[in-house]
Amino acid sequence: MTMSTDRAASRRGATPCITPAIQQLVRQIHSEYREMPCLSLTTSQAERLWGLDSATCAFVLARLLELRILRRTPKGAYLRGPAA
Numbered sequence: 001m002t003m004s005t006d007r008a009a010s011r012r013g014a015t016p017c018i019t020p021a022i023q024q025l026v027r028q029i030h031s032e033y034r035e036m037p038c039l040s041l042t043t044s045q046a047e048r049l050w051g052l053d054s055a056t057c058a059f060v061l062a063r064l065l066e067l068r069i070l071r072r073t074p075k076g077a078y079l080r081g082p083a084a
Contacts, residue, residue, distance in 0.1 A: 018063070022056070022059070022060065022063075025050070025052075025056075025060050026060055026063055026064060026067075028050075029050065029060060029064060030064065033064075033069065033080045034080070037080050039079070039080065040073075040077045040078070040079050042077055043058065043061065043078075046061060046078065064078075064081075065078075065081075068081050068082060
């Protein structure tokens with residue numbers, strides 16, 4: 001499933017815009033990490049779990065890192081962060 005990011009921007013390598021669909025996805029993933037505090041996923045695992053394309057998944061995970069909802073381990077796993 002591809003979320004509705006700005007497809008033209010994605011093709012040009014630009015940052016996708018934060019659409020209502022992306023905002024909903026950020027809320028959904030935040031909620032899942034709250035419900036499962038020990039959840040630890042790599043980017044590829046997150047893509048498969050939530051059915052996301054790589055660009056959308058990377059954007060959402062980066063947004064969750066910026067918000068300090070998630071943190072990233074040295075091995076690349078995403079865990080619930082200090083503000084979650």
